[in-house]
Amino acid sequence: xxQLQESGPGLVKPSETLSLTCTVSGYSIGSGxxxxxxxxxxGKGLEWIGSISxxxxxxxNPSLKSRVTISLDTSKNYFSLKVTSVAAxxxxxxxxxxxxxxxxxxxxxxxxxxxxxxxSS
Amino acid sequence: xSVLTQPPxxxxxxxxxxxxxxxxxxxxxxSNYVYWYQQLPGTAPKLLIYRNDQRPSGVxxxxxxxxxxxxxxxxxxxxxxxxxxxxxxAAWDDSLSxxxxxxxxxxxx
Numbered sequence: 534x535x536q537l538q539e540s541g542p543g544l545v546k547p548s549e550t551l552s553l554t555c556t557v558s559g560y561s562i563g564s565g566x567x568x569x570x571x572x573x574x575x576g577k578g579l580e581w582i583g584s585i586s587x588x589x590x591x592x593x594n595p596s597l598k599s600r601v602t603i604s605l606d607t608s609k610n611y612f613s614l615k616v617t618s619v620a621a622x623x624x625x626x627x628x629x630x631x632x633x634x635x636x637x638x639x640x641x642x643x644x645x646x647x648x649x650x651x652x653s654s
Numbered sequence: 655x656s657v658l659t660q661p662p663x664x665x666x667x668x669x670x671x672x673x674x675x676x677x678x679x680x681x682x683x684x685s686n687y688v689y690w691y692q693q694l695p696g697t698a699p700k701l702l703i704y705r706n707d708q709r710p711s712g713v714x715x716x717x718x719x720x721x722x723x724x725x726x727x728x729x730x731x732x733x734x735x736x737x738x739x740x741x742x743x744a745a746w747d748d749s750l751s752x753x754x755x756x757x758x759x760x761x762x763x
Contacts, residue, residue: 639746640687640701
């Protein structure tokens with residue numbers, strides 16, 4: 534069974550960089566599929582941040598593209614998210630997930646439990 | 655403001671059939687697959703419907719999806735108390751982004 538677990542600081546100061554890691558077990562991320570990040574501000578809806586393929590090709594939500602980087606480390610079986618110049622609007626539950634379709638549909642069927650990141654001084 | 659439009663709330667009584675709508679445009683629902691998620695309180699979303707009307711294994715056949723033109727809908731028949739959750743539609747948009755609806759909170763009366 535594929536399992537994902539987010540980790541990283543729960544509190545980030547405004548203008549700094551948010552960094553999260555998603556550790557995957559039960560599947561080798563270099564073997565296939567796309568891997569994504571989705572966030573959800575408290576009490577609000579879902580927002581796709583971006584995805585990365587098993588070979589390292591990444592694509593991002595145009596509204597966040599200038600501030601977001603997703604990378605993966607196949608040797609350690611995890612992928613990461615960085616969001617620069619954060620502001621209060623970046624406060625959200627951050628989820629990592631695996632794409633349902635091998636070609637990268639943008640739909641996700643395996644999710645981490647989520648990690649809450651608060652942006653505050 | 656979400657790219658896909660859903661009603662903020664829906665409700666029904668046990669055993670009833672309820673439908674949740676999702677409206678988009680030619681660049682998303684009109685030309686790409688629609689997906690539906692169920693999010694129970696305090697948990698991560700769960701994929702409920704993929705490719706407009708397909709159910710992943712383990713999803714009861716009480717849940718069904720459909721798409722017509724630039725709109726889609728999720729139907730839940732034989733409503734149960736455990737169906738009380740937030741439901742989100744999603745689709746790929748030709749602007750190179752996955753887009754979501756704002757979510758519909760389903761209450762089982």
